[in-house]
Amino acid sequence: MDVADRPTIGIFGAGKVGTALARLLVGAGYDVVMAGSPRQTALSLLVSVVAPGARVGTPDELVAHADVIIVAVPFGKAASVPWEDFDGRIVVDAMNYWPPVDGHIAEVDADERSTSEMMAARNPKARVVKSLNHVGYHEMEDDSMDAGSPLRRAMAVAGDDPEARAALARIIDDLGFDPVDGGPLVNGRALEPGHPAFGRELGAAELSALVTPSADLAA
Template structure:
């Protein structure tokens, strides 16, 4: 796979996950732009060492080689769609009913939430990653390549080159990338799955993914889809 790793990363969402990813990306040498929900001057990115700057979401989308989405999933329709067209977009969002409310469109087991985001974003190139580990684990578990206790992060996407680029970002930020499959396979990384919340090694993560079909969540997903799961997973 061709590694088209970007030079700059944009992050839309300045909560705990967004700020942790900004710190990790800055430490890895990326130019980072981050947007919150309000005035960029109030984000306090000066506390982050390295090349991190605050900007409006439109500018983050327009000026970054790749953009990580780290806002509550229920707000995905607020994203600057026009400026994300053709852009590599990394979906780190999750559906939480406590934050998102009762949203049948986000709780439909017949599709993954990343596919819902992809349909909304049109020609953006959506890849799922960085969603199944908590902010504290992302910050505490990042390790240099080859470290014996290094943890893994799953990546799901439809374009092999985009998946390779995101896998490179995962590696740079301190984790072993594990390819889960196409974007539809992102359902295996969502809340309720055995993968979600697991700080696992690459081998253990592969085993969790391989066992999805027979897991409680996998059985529910299969029932919602007529009793079977795609063989590509």
């Protein structure tokens, strides 16, 4: 993707995942806006040190300027994100439900939907995709490779909006990973902790078979 055509990326969450993604995105030529906890008064200083080139904005500023929004806050804080403002936006759910960290949330444990489907229900007008969650933040920069490398690691994107999936796939390619079209949002469950694709170093064909096994059976 030409640098001039690259969308502005907004990241909710300035923790380890958010800042790792910010560094990769800035390195790939993207304009990145970050918003963190309102209690984190030193956020601008933190971002200038750990993600130089990214800029800090309020949640309202992020929503106003970002073309693609990445939600990378702890799962238990998902409700603090202004989902109601995401109408028509491509929203990347990069969160993971971790009971050892989040505690067991009874309504989540009892829900048969994937966690991303739960997030999408917060605003049905948002174009929610699941991605950027199944590769560890500590591996993102180390595993990023140029296009065409035979050892390039794959990263999947699942979502009900094909155009949103394609838009994120282009970003994933720019970040140094082979994008895999994971199909509808329900398939995002395969990218969650405890499922086969989570945390594994896989090529595109291997990852595709885990995320969309029904497609392989139909072929």
